[in-house]
Amino acid sequence: MPPAYRLPFEKPILELEATLAELEAAPGSEVEVRDKIRKTRVELSRLKREIFEKLEPWEVVQVARHPERPHSSDYLELVFDEFVELHGDRAFGDDPAILTGFAKLEDRKVMFVGQQKGRTMKDRAATLNAMPHPEGYRKALHRMQMAAKYRLPIICFIDTPGAYPGIGAEERGQAYQIAFNLREMSRIGTPIVCIVIGEGGSGGALGIGIGDYIAMLQHSYYSVISPEGCAGILWKDSKYKDRAARALKFTSGDLKRLGVIDEIIQEPLGGAHRDHRQTAVILKGRLMQIVRDLSSYPIDRLLERRYDKFRRIGVFEELPPVVGGNGDNRDSAAETA
């Protein structure tokens, strides 16, 4: 089924998909037609591969934001066998931009924390397109701390343009709550798996993004700032977003190269929005493996690993200290990612 929302660079694919649909709908089954269908299918695969292998960074953003791309709620249906939603942060409210609750991954019980965009206009208005408020981050942390109490592994799905930049969010301590989550997630005593499923928007993503294993779906992005925001500041005009997108190096391939993520999870040919079911199958397989692997560590070892994982991130130069120079150089080994 071709997606209704069209990305400009997908045009050749969509045209060919339409041709294929026409051929398949045609009555009769002459050898000639069947042959043509087969050839068209081969051509379609080739085209999808060609286009999606060479997406420009700005095009990756467009795929990551595709309205038909699977969201947390879709994966809850397709990957997990049960979801017992738990609402609210016990302090202010229930932010629909972050879904939390018990879930079953086959027979393994886990805690699910996922940023949720919503499919309908109404849902998107409620979640503000998955831009959480402080209460959303508080809700997430509350559930994660409970998960640690019962030794449930935590699965975080990241999909946000960023934490909501509004008046209420500032009044209720957006900065503090994200900071607090970063500190607390670094020492929650249960395995945490973070998957960027779409948009990894800055601090809003990182606020549920500290874990033992960090992966990205192939066509997602994870960035310190949105390409529009970066273009507005450095190029003085958000229309240079494609240039900013190139400069920021935020695709899954970039992050893997920079040593920030552990894994790129492949999407079906032509992107996750083309095939929710297949994406879910791939994702589920990887999640089960990752959770199984992480569960084998004793907690103190797990926390050591988690600390070291973030500790070593950073690229800098370290010149030898001046003789007789200052400083406590006990840990002066160059640590570059």
Next chain:
Amino acid sequence: MSSVEKPEVQASPRPRRKRGVPEGLWMRCEGCGATVFKKKIDEHMGVCTEAGCNYHFYVPAMKRIEQLLDQDSFEEWHTELSSLDPLGFVDRRPYPERLREEQARTGLKEACIVGRGYLRGRPLVCAVTDSAFIMGSMGSVVGEKLTRSIEQATRLLLPLVIVSGSGGGARMHEGILSLMQMGKVCAALGRYHDAGGLFVSVLTNPTMGGVAASFASLGDIIFAEPKALVGFAGPRVVKATVKAELPEGFQTSEFMLAHGFIDRIVSRPQLRTEIARVIDYCVR
């Protein structure tokens, strides 16, 4: 309320007038608009002496350390760390070029200075970020320097004081690596916290974005200088999002105090006394 109207600026590609106290005998106070005698302001730690003004001018990181710590007690750490260009980042200028310019302009090697020293005889670890250096933004070097200092404070069981001045948050020019420094520094603060360390965070104008959303907000005690811009999203971004006028005094120290995120607003000349007092309450 000039600080509120200040746009959320990060590194500006245009050469810009040097921030803070300009050369010359006289200068204009951004708080009260009066023309004030520079020497007098300098003698008053960069605080306007006009009646009822109390405007806090920018002070460079080294000057801040002089003001805060006992004379000649500061021992700077990790000066050997310097920034690279891991992304090959070019906006309207290459990042290495921008770094060299910022270094020449500010006399700093990076946006933060760390080390140990004494405050009224009390030993402590101290870090200061300087908002003049690429808006005080945190890239790999700032993250690494802070993390090492926090780890050293943990080992040495010393109180930690971090003075933040950063309108830039996480540094765009180092992309995702900058974002991850937030996690790195916060994790180090988690261990420091577990070890029972006292962390006093001092917020100065401006403390925004990824700096506010990481170490700056995690102090056991959080002080802020009066009328500093403090918040997560820049006021321009908030205004564009909500499409409405922002409340009076939005994202100032006073606003953050009223909403419960700052313990005390402290004028610069009182900082030493206030920090020493907190240390005496908390440190055995």
